[in-house]
Amino acid sequence: MAIIVQKFGGTSIADAAKIRRAAERVIRTVKDGYQVVVVASARGKQTDQLVSDALELNPNPPKREMDQLLSTGEQQTVSLIAMALDAMGHDAISFTGRQIRMLTDSVHTNARIKSIEAERIHKQLDKDKIVIVAGFQGVDESDNITTLGRGGSDTTAVALAAALGAEECEIYTDVDGIHTTDPRMFKNAAKIKEISYDEMLELSSLGAGVIHTRAVGFGKKYDVKLHIRSSSEDKEGTIITHEVPQMEGVVVSGATVQEDMAKIGLVGVDNIPGNAAKIFACLAKAKVVVNDIVQTEVSAKKANLSFMIGLSDLAAAKKAAEGIKDEVNCERIFVREDIAEISVVGVGMRTHYGVADKMFSALAEAKVNIDSITTSEIRISCIVDKDQAKKALEALCVVFGLDKPADQRGSIS
Amino acid sequence: MAIIVQKFGGTSIADAAKIRRAAERVIRTVKDGYQVVVVASARGKQTDQLVSDALELNPNPPKREMDQLLSTGEQQTVSLIAMALDAMGHDAISFTGRQIRMLTDSVHTNARIKSIEAERIHKQLDKDKIVIVAGFQGVDESDNITTLGRGGSDTTAVALAAALGAEECEIYTDVDGIHTTDPRMFKNAAKIKEISYDEMLELSSLGAGVIHTRAVGFGKKYDVKLHIRSSSEDKEGTIITHEVPQMEGVVVSGATVQEDMAKIGLVGVDNIPGNAAKIFACLAKAKVVVNDIVQTEVSAKKANLSFMIGLSDLAAAKKAAEGIKDEVNCERIFVREDIAEISVVGVGMRTHYGVADKMFSALAEAKVNIDSITTSEIRISCIVDKDQAKKALEALCVVFGLDKPADQRGSIS
Numbered sequence: 001m002a003i004i005v006q007k008f009g010g011t012s013i014a015d016a017a018k019i020r021r022a023a024e025r026v027i028r029t030v031k032d033g034y035q036v037v038v039v040a041s042a043r044g045k046q047t048d049q050l051v052s053d054a055l056e057l058n059p060n061p062p063k064r065e066m067d068q069l070l071s072t073g074e075q076q077t078v079s080l081i082a083m084a085l086d087a088m089g090h091d092a093i094s095f096t097g098r099q100i101r102m103l104t105d106s107v108h109t110n111a112r113i114k115s116i117e118a119e120r121i122h123k124q125l126d127k128d129k130i131v132i133v134a135g136f137q138g139v140d141e142s143d144n145i146t147t148l149g150r151g152g153s154d155t156t157a158v159a160l161a162a163a164l165g166a167e168e169c170e171i172y173t174d175v176d177g178i179h180t181t182d183p184r185m186f187k188n189a190a191k192i193k194e195i196s197y198d199e200m201l202e203l204s205s206l207g208a209g210v211i212h213t214r215a216v217g218f219g220k221k222y223d224v225k226l227h228i229r230s231s232s233e234d235k236e237g238t239i240i241t242h243e244v245p246q247m248e249g250v251v252v253s254g255a256t257v258q259e260d261m262a263k264i265g266l267v268g269v270d271n272i273p274g275n276a277a278k279i280f281a282c283l284a285k286a287k288v289v290v291n292d293i294v295q296t297e298v299s300a301k302k303a304n305l306s307f308m309i310g311l312s313d314l315a316a317a318k319k320a321a322e323g324i325k326d327e328v329n330c331e332r333i334f335v336r337e338d339i340a341e342i343s344v345v346g347v348g349m350r351t352h353y354g355v356a357d358k359m360f361s362a363l364a365e366a367k368v369n370i371d372s373i374t375t376s377e378i379r380i381s382c383i384v385d386k387d388q389a390k391k392a393l394e395a396l397c398v399v400f401g402l403d404k405p406a407d408q409r410g411s412i413s
Numbered sequence: 414m415a416i417i418v419q420k421f422g423g424t425s426i427a428d429a430a431k432i433r434r435a436a437e438r439v440i441r442t443v444k445d446g447y448q449v450v451v452v453a454s455a456r457g458k459q460t461d462q463l464v465s466d467a468l469e470l471n472p473n474p475p476k477r478e479m480d481q482l483l484s485t486g487e488q489q490t491v492s493l494i495a496m497a498l499d500a501m502g503h504d505a506i507s508f509t510g511r512q513i514r515m516l517t518d519s520v521h522t523n524a525r526i527k528s529i530e531a532e533r534i535h536k537q538l539d540k541d542k543i544v545i546v547a548g549f550q551g552v553d554e555s556d557n558i559t560t561l562g563r564g565g566s567d568t569t570a571v572a573l574a575a576a577l578g579a580e581e582c583e584i585y586t587d588v589d590g591i592h593t594t595d596p597r598m599f600k601n602a603a604k605i606k607e608i609s610y611d612e613m614l615e616l617s618s619l620g621a622g623v624i625h626t627r628a629v630g631f632g633k634k635y636d637v638k639l640h641i642r643s644s645s646e647d648k649e650g651t652i653i654t655h656e657v658p659q660m661e662g663v664v665v666s667g668a669t670v671q672e673d674m675a676k677i678g679l680v681g682v683d684n685i686p687g688n689a690a691k692i693f694a695c696l697a698k699a700k701v702v703v704n705d706i707v708q709t710e711v712s713a714k715k716a717n718l719s720f721m722i723g724l725s726d727l728a729a730a731k732k733a734a735e736g737i738k739d740e741v742n743c744e745r746i747f748v749r750e751d752i753a754e755i756s757v758v759g760v761g762m763r764t765h766y767g768v769a770d771k772m773f774s775a776l777a778e779a780k781v782n783i784d785s786i787t788t789s790e791i792r793i794s795c796i797v798d799k800d801q802a803k804k805a806l807e808a809l810c811v812v813f814g815l816d817k818p819a820d821q822r823g824s825i826s
Contacts, residue, residue, distance in 0.1 A: 145509075
């Protein structure tokens with residue numbers, strides 16, 4: 001009998017009515033002839049409440065205790081879902097991370113999964129029970145409770161689907177799937193029917209928040225078909241799967257804007273070996289995550305160096321840069337906060353020419369000034385002024401046909 | 414280094430301020446040179462909230478899932494207490510029932526403790542950590558979470574104190590100790606300094622709600638000194654310990670009133686072997702707990718039979734009695750709800766005469782009519798009219814000197 005893993009996020013099970021609706025969804029899948037494993041997050045604002053309870057007592061709570069505390073949110077949800085299913089006449093059993101031996105390392109609040117004991121779950125499924133597993137949590141070798149960090153329940157669901165050999169891992173959420181771009185920025189954004197792991201990884205790390213990068217990475221590694229769909233409407237969402245030939249026909253699958261970032265530049269750094277290493281060691285020590293590093297030579301002796309950071313890291317990054325300034329003989333440091341990063345993503349770029357050209361032309365036509373450009377194999381990103389970001393995105397959506405389903409777009413010239 | 418177990422009930426840790434106050438109490442004990450193990454219940458109304466969340470989804474939730482749900486309350490508290498202690502500069506570590514292998518049977522919502530792995534706790538104490546253990550919960554052999562039922566956290570604390578060889582088990586609560594009777598019924602009730610397990614067992618089962626019978630029974634079995642004390646004031650409470658010779662000098666240690674009960678009588682039952690058995694088998698089948706059975710012969714062929722039940726069981730008990738009425742050829746069934754049971758308890762009764770006489774005289778003088786009388790080795794109970802209960806209790810408190818500490822009472826004539 002084929003297995004389906006269904007993951008419900010916090011907003012999809014926020015109250016009794018929503019828990020019942022989720023339970024009905026599960027029962028429909030059981031009636032379709034599947035064994036179902038449900039993965040659940042904490043209800044709505046439960047986690048926020050627990051975090052605030054903790055901070056009231058300790059502004060810097062020990063991470064082990066934080067995990068002990070936060071893991072209760074999912075434990076509550078899974079037992080409540082099991083009760084709802086029981087009330088609807090279906091046998092169900094809930095498990096904590098510990099109870100299915102979701103073994104992780106000991107990095108509290110951001111642990112990595114090492115192994116899962118699928119046997120206990122199979123045994124219950126084979127007794128015709130619906131199994132409900134608490135997302136986000138595990139235990140380390142010493143039986144301390146750990147949590148998986150942001151997007152942890154997605155990761156639990158995908159890891160379980162891999163361990164159980166599930167046919168599909170469905171991620172139920174409050175949107176009806178992945179769109180070509182954020183519908184709040186471009187209202188005609190089309191829903192994507194199918195997308196590759198690599199494209200989704202780029203989109204997720206560029207801020208498309210529906211599913212966490214780590215869960216997509218897991219899906220790719222273990223070839224788990226992911227299905228992002230709406231918890232309120234019963235219709236197909238977006239399938240994330242391995243790359244299939246027809247995907248290459250789609251040049252650009254999606255576009256993103258990231259506005260919560262800043263650019264830092266070090267102008268006139270001595271162009272000698274080791275200076276770049278010194279600068280980035282300094283930033284790493286300050287725990288600043290750095291993206292899109294660009295270095296350009298301005299003379300035989302001097303170079304300019306710039307990089308992007310998240311806005312929340314700005315203070316730390318500035319301090320780190322100021323600290324290293326004299327050592328690398330830097331003339332001047334500049335900071336730009338009024339910027340945004342516009343990206344287009346598509347596996348078709350691997351085989352199609354002219355995507356960059358088409359992108360830059362469209363931006364030029366829309367009179368958007370490009371500050372800088374970075375690319376990966378399946379992505380092109382431009383830094384633009386923040387107040388031109390929306391206009392820029394719209395221009396790209398139109399030129400790459402992102403208001404239409406992939407099969408109705410014209411091919412690139 | 415001596416160990417003290419300190420148990421804090423839900424009202425003593427209901428909010429951040431109270432959790433901090435409990436943490437301060439723990440730290441004072443550490444500074445006095447003890448290793449401290451804290452046992453905590455769920456915060457204030459948390460458990461009620463979870464029960465209501467469950468019932469909203471399922472009027473009859475599966476007990477395993479109920480345990481999975483309710484055990485989160487204590488898990489939250491222990492991590493929060495650990496965080497509070499950390500903020501105050503003290504190393505602390507919290508444990509769930511599972512994490513200290515509090516092994517129980519599999520009777521969900523009312524499990525019995527089988528064993529505890531004290532080693533993990535000793536190891537942490539020897540690292541100078543304060544150990545916080547979730548009360549009320551354990552795990553069965555199959556790693557299902559179980560709970561211990563009413564008064565479960567008290568039981569956890571006493572069981573831990575026994576397993577760890579603790580010097581004392583302190584039960585912090587919102588009253589300052591055990592009183593000779595309920596101060597709401599007799600305002601001059603004196604605080605008891607020291608009381609034996611047997612007396613406390615009688616008082617607890619007669620409704621003195623400060624500590625659960627089961628925990629006292631555990632204390633007696635493993636000779637754990639219990640100390641019931643106030644979580645808001647730093648003063649001595651009541652010590653519950655094994656019987657010592659001077660306790661016998663105190664004839665009556667306490668008095669109780671139980672008002673939530675009813676009496677059922679079967680009049681004119683055929684006086685043949687097996688009829689009483691039939692009646693009580695019928696009540697047992699209806700899950701009615703029966704107390705104070707009295708049977709009297711009214712003729713060679715007929716007997717009257719009466720017994721006490723909790724008010725909440727009244728409907729079930731009446732139905733059971735009506736069901737068996739014809740079979741035992743009973744002439745009439747009567748029910749009295751307007752009654753109360755007044756009891757006096759004291760180990761001194763074992764060696765002193767005249768307690769019953771003194772009790773009945775005092776009630777007669779107060780013009781209280783006695784419906785019936787039952788006794789144990791250290792207890793005398795009378796059923797009286799409910800509206801005379803307070804007057805009856807006051808008369809007994811005065812005649813047995815329960816408004817004075819034990820050492821200031823005159824001895825019985």
